[in-house]
Amino acid sequence: MTGVYVDDQAKAADFYINVLGFEKRHDIPVGEHRWLTVVSPSDPDGAELLLEPSEHPAVKPYRDALIADGIPLAQFNVDDVQAEHDRLVAAGVEFTMPPTDVGQAIVAVFDDTCGNLVQLMAEKPIG
Numbered sequence: 001m002t003g004v005y006v007d008d009q010a011k012a013a014d015f016y017i018n019v020l021g022f023e024k025r026h027d028i029p030v031g032e033h034r035w036l037t038v039v040s041p042s043d044p045d046g047a048e049l050l051l052e053p054s055e056h057p058a059v060k061p062y063r064d065a066l067i068a069d070g071i072p073l074a075q076f077n078v079d080d081v082q083a084e085h086d087r088l089v090a091a092g093v094e095f096t097m098p099p100t101d102v103g104q105a106i107v108a109v110f111d112d113t114c115g116n117l118v119q120l121m122a123e124k125p126i127g
Contacts, residue, residue: 001037001047001048001049001050002047002048002049002050002074003049003050003052004049004050004051004052004073004074004112004114004116005052005053005054005056005059005063005073005115005116006051006052006053006054006112006114006115006116007054007114007115008114009033009034009036009051009053011113011114012036012051012112012113012114013027013036013038013051015112015113015114016038016049016051016112017038019088019091019092019093020076020088021041022038022039022040022041022049023038023039023040023041023044024036024037024038025037025038025039025044025048026048033053035050036050036051037049037050037051038051049074051114054115063115063116066116066117067116067117070096070097070109070117071117072109072116072117072118072119073116073117073118074116074118074119075118075119075120075121076118076119076120076121077120077121077122077123078120078121078122079122080122081099081106081107081108081120081121081122082099082106084108084120085098085099085108085120088110093110093111093113094110094111095108095109095110095111096109096110096111096117097109101124104123104124104126105121105122105123105124106121106122106124107119107120107121108120
């Protein structure tokens with residue numbers, strides 16, 4: 001499991017499930033927030049992504065510094081970055097970096113609408 005700090009859990013759930021295509025794994029009320037996790041539909045028993053409230057005072061300066069430097073908080077591997085980019089742009093997702101060849105991989109970076117940059121990556125075949 002890995003956590004992604006989000007500004008609004010309901011908005012994050014909508015984006016990660018309905019736009020990115022993750023599936024909800026857990027949604028358990030915990031006080032005013034939720035234990036909210038999503039998984040990849042291609043690996044439902046794999047790693048869970050915890051959509052965690054960003055209220056801790058250390059989160060804002062950390063995320064602000066990452067965004068200012070263009071550094072993604074999370075990275076997702078995909079089979080075809082260009083196809084995923086095109087699908088997400090059609091869904092209204094804003095990219096800060098279009099699909100770019102960086103040598104051994106193709107990468108692209110988008111805004112998850114919840115306070116983070118996220119990178120898509122596809123390794124290029126060797127040889």
